[in-house]
């Protein structure tokens with residue numbers, strides 16, 4: 095009773111206030127400019143009380159008047175019948191330092207507009223549209239304040255639209271509820287046809303939405319040269335957003351990933367959605383420079399972050415993908431956790447994760463300065479892991495008979511190398527959650543401080559999707575629990591990142607895209623030459639990717655016996671391009687993915703991977719065009735070294751980079767890892783040459799890249815002895 099009374103009093107108060115504001119003439123249309131005045135936002139209500147927004151860059155419209163709204167189940171949707179109750183404008187200009195990142199400090203400079211809307215009728219309800227306008231883009235979200243007429247509610251759809259001005263070129267992958275591991279298509283919006291994803295048999299689980307759906311981050315380019323990137327920030331307690339493409343009107347509409355019964359999200363006020371983001375510039379390099387998605391995320395929830403360390407690692411991994419090793423110990427199938435005695439099974443003789451082989455990898459890591467060794471296939475269950483959709487596959491604590499956890503831990507410790515745990519969940523997530531405390535305790539007991547998780551397969555709870563609200567909450571729960579245990583995370587097959595690594599900096603990297611593993615031979619198409627020039631403009635907008643670069647043995651036929659039965663026989667890049675990826679593909683966690691024996695044959699090229707940093711003081715995007723090329727320079731966070739990466743697609747090109755970022759009046763030594771003159775990703779991919787020069791901030795490097803080639807450069811301050819030995823660069 096008492097509650098009722100409060101409720102109606104509150105409703106009445108709201109109605110009176112609303113009337114007051116309407117009479118006082120609170121404007122129904124709002125305008126906001128970005129800090130430098132170049133981006134313009136207009137927010138208005140239609141005749142029917144539907145909220146809309148329009149975004150312009152100087153005199154060019156980027157997003158035409160586009161509708162906003164949230165659809166609910168069992169009650170009136172929050173899409174129309176609104177009036178503006180209040181509109182508040184504020185500004186923020188601050189600088190913060192990420193725990194790790196592409197630069198030491200990040201400026202967060204925006205103007206904010208919060209429009210409080212009231213939907214009157216059978217019980218007034220309010221919703222706030224919050225817009226943050228940066229100089230390089232816009233973030234907006236829906237907020238649902240605590241109120242009597244909206245408490246627990248079910249979202250069935252979101253009507254956020256992005257009405258584009260024309261038939262832009264789009265860099266897209268098919269809209270899908272379970273995977274982001276597609277190769278990109280580059281077409282006009284009118285030519286989007288996501289059903290091509292039906293042929294992608296190299297992806298374990300696909301749930302394509304329909305012909306008209308694509309995923310975010312979506313990269314667009316207009317005919318008049320505007321680059322527009324659409325994604326989201328701070329995805330928590332909500333499903334991921336795909337986009338439906340109207341191929342005639344060029345309007346994109348949010349399509350949320352549904353749950354097992356067809357709803358999108360279960361929310362309780364006070365709450366809000368993630369941010370929808372639009373980043374825009376006439377210069378493609380600005381898209382890569384944008385930190386708007388990070389800025390829209392909450393600051394770190396971890397106060398003592400000293401234990402979080404960017405790292406380079408090697409692993410017993412590529413060997414399984416190329417068919418040299420197996421994850422499973424035995425070839426006998428139908429094993430059962432709790433019943434099978436693995437020590438009684440016949441070993442298949444090709445198991446990669448043996449104590450002895452792990453020692454060899456630890457030695458290699460110690461000799462070449464790698465921080466960690468990942469060991470996949472160390473625990474029982476792999477005989478029966480793929481495609482079974484079964485609940486109990488792994489327990490995450492029982493090693494195979496030939497893997498002595500304590501011995502390898504002791505050995506790694508004695509060599510100053512850390513072991514990286516592997517938890518393949520086979521997407522049986524209920525099982526993983528049940529066992530997580532024990533699994534983390536096992537890790538800590540055995541000296542593991544980081545874990546690579548994996549979600550290959552159809553999700554259990556059955557009917558849920560990788561990118562739905564339930565799974566989004568799962569990934570975040572794991573990150574939080576890992577933080578409590580001082581564990582770092584590298585998640586494979588999770589939802590694609592949205593900048594949450596600002597909030598959970600122990601979540602170093604994710605896969606959530608088509609990684610280098612697709613080049614290992616089991617995929618009929620692999621990754622086409624343009625792939626790595628698109629990823630930074632799409633998937634990497636949300637956060638670092640564990641792409642696993644560094645393949646030196648590009649052509650597999652040279653060790654043919656173990657490759658019997660593989661589908662393809664080459665990675666589609668040159669060796670030098672594999673090196674350049676350590677710079678162009680930002681991640682605080684970088685793998686040297688190839689086999690130690692392949693590195694040992696080319697120690698001079700391995701030197702670049704040994705030297706390259708994984709945490710940065712400064713980043714310079716020198717050249718960039720999605721689908722074509724990227725040239726980036728980064729200064730290491732500690733010391734005075736710089737590293738450059740330049741890559742190209744299937745066309746040869748000369749990359750140019752001015753070294754004016756170096757300290758004036760100082761001499762440096764630059765080591766250039768280049769495609770050999772006759773290198774070519776198809777006919778001669780492993781041909782490289784290494785040249786060393788003295789350089790200064792007055793030089794500009796010209797780097798010749800082969801077809802699908804690259805160049806990697808390391809630059810360090812010169813010493814007195816370098817003076818005489820090393821010739822000066824001539825340009």
Ligand code: NOJ
Nearest residue numbers: 470518548550586605611
């Ligand atoms: C897929 C992951 O991307 C890959 O890195 C891993 O080796 C396999 N799953 C097995 O967990």
Ligand code: CA
Nearest residue numbers: 275586587605
């Ligand atoms: Ca994968």
